[in-house]
Amino acid sequence: MGNDSDHNMEAGYDSSKTISWQAFREAEKQENESYIPQLIDFIEKEKNKKKRDRVYFILGHIAKNTGDITAINFLIQRIEKETDKYVISALLDRVADLKKPKGTDLRPIIKAMKSEKWLIRHSAISALKQSSDEEAENALIEVLNNSTDPDDLTYANAALNKVGTLRAIPYIQNLLSSRKRDVKLSAKLAIEEIEKRYTFTKSTDR
Known part of the structure; x- marks a missing residue:
């Protein structure tokens, strides 16, 4: 008798059909700027780092798809607010995908480039890729x-x-x-x- 995970691995199983996968793929297409204030408010109030991390993902894609400068600046400023190296690294990876126009405050990224933690440091260096x-x-x-x-x-x-x-x-x-x-x-x-x-x-x- 196999358990549920065995059934998941049966021939023909497609991970892209799972709810979580579909949710992430939908988030990547998101470009509704009206969600930005709500997402920012959620991040500022949410105590659970994993939940914040997931919302950074959504906000990052909206910022990427719309170029919204408020969202871009907010994500950059949040680099200094987080303490978990995995959350910071993932946040920097989100920022790396964003076009950062001339005059953007890059100080949180540059500060992270000096981190003793290589995971943060390398993500921070890469986060400057689209800076003007x-x-x-x-x-x-x-x-x-x-x-x-x-x-x-x-x-x-x-x-x-x-x-x-x-x-x-x-x-x-x-x-x-x-x-x-x-x-x-x-x-x-x-x-x-x-x-x-x-x-x-x-x-x-x-």
């Missing part, structure tokens, strides 16, 4: 200059791949001789992408 402010590039260059952690360097190269300017190239070039394959490869790809971006910009300006 030069403060993001400055913070990533600082990682290249000061960190000896290969993963820190690889994540910073990957972020500069997206937001770096020609100014970042000399700092990235220093890593082309790294003995760590991921560091070297991510540096090479970042330089190529930055140069391609600026070559394209020049050609369209003519």
Whole structure:
């Protein structure tokens, strides 16, 4: 006799049909800005970190789909309010998906980049990927200059791949001789992408 979990694993079982899976997929499509004040209010009052984490997921997708600056700023500011490393890391991963326009307060992200917990630190470095402010590039260059952690360097190269300017190239070039394959490869790809971006910009300006 098998138990319920055995039935779940029978041939033809599709995890995408479960209620929780469908709920998450629906949340990813959500773009109703009228929900934002309610979700913010819920997060500020909710004591259960797992429930807050789930609502961050929903709010993060609404922010991504609508570009709502209130939601974006709120999620960034919540980075300093949370204490659980898994919740903070997941929140930073939500923030990484958001386009952060020039003038966005990136200080909570930059502070998290200095965390002793690698899970938080790496998510924070990645969270600058879609930032338009030069403060993001400055913070990533600082990682290249000061960190000896290969993963820190690889994540910073990957972020500069997206937001770096020609100014970042000399700092990235220093890593082309790294003995760590991921560091070297991510540096090479970042330089190529930055140069391609600026070559394209020049050609369209003519």
